[in-house]
Amino acid sequence: MTRNEDAQRMLAEIDAANADLAQRAKAPTWYHSALGLLIGGLIAVQGLPLPLVAAFYTAYVVGLVLLVRAYKRHTGLWINGYRAGRTRWVAIGLAALSILCGLIAVWLQRERGLALAPPIFGAIVALIVTIGGFVWEAAFRADLRAR
Template sequence: MSYINERERLDALEAIASANRQMAERAKAPGWYHPTLGVLAGGLLAVQELPTGWVFGYEALAVVAMGLLVAAYRRHTGLWIPGYRAGRTRWVAVGGAVTFVAVFLACVWVSRTTGVHGICALGGAVIAGLVTIKGRLWEKAYRRDLGVEA
């Protein structure tokens, strides 16, 4: 059985902490990433009051744009971290998804049952802001998971 001395143990812990700090810095999205994702996600709700062709057209555009956004993030950071990974980040991602679905369904329901126009556009703006905030909260949770931030 091999034992390591106190100095080796401390050096190993510092190496782990250093790697975690580097990973947290490397995974930081560019400033435009979360607002762009927010606008794309909000647009999915905002177009719901438009004719069906516009809705499907925007949805196809959004899927392509989100794919390009992921590719840009990967080019910028050199990696991709799943949003639903274990840890604090999972709670941020699940909370964001549940909120998105709740706001989306509520706005579409109100729009279609009351005939009030503009509710989906308003909801889309809310979604855009929430997705932007959720993205930043996800990054903070990721840094906390790595032990880089308290």
């Protein structure tokens, strides 16, 4: 076998491993919606009394732990959402949009008296994060193909 053939074989093995990883890393269909509901819920509860907000925060943490466990059980691995590559920009963009929506919702509720602002913006963020999860997966697959 020549050096060129050997190098081509190794590159083909890398491509096959990346394709396998891209398939394995696909989250369950419901995963992104569940994450979106959790993050949207963080915003939606901001107008509620403090004990209810604290109760939701506890449920939020438990929900995140359960999501990570479900993802690991389904895929056999865990991938940091802020890993280097296209995925980092998707994750940072989602975080920035979520924070911005949360700040606007709280401002509208406290300064303008719009009590429905947190639930409305929470629903918007839930939708954005759900769609963003699928965008993140597509970015992850693109990162694997680019290497």
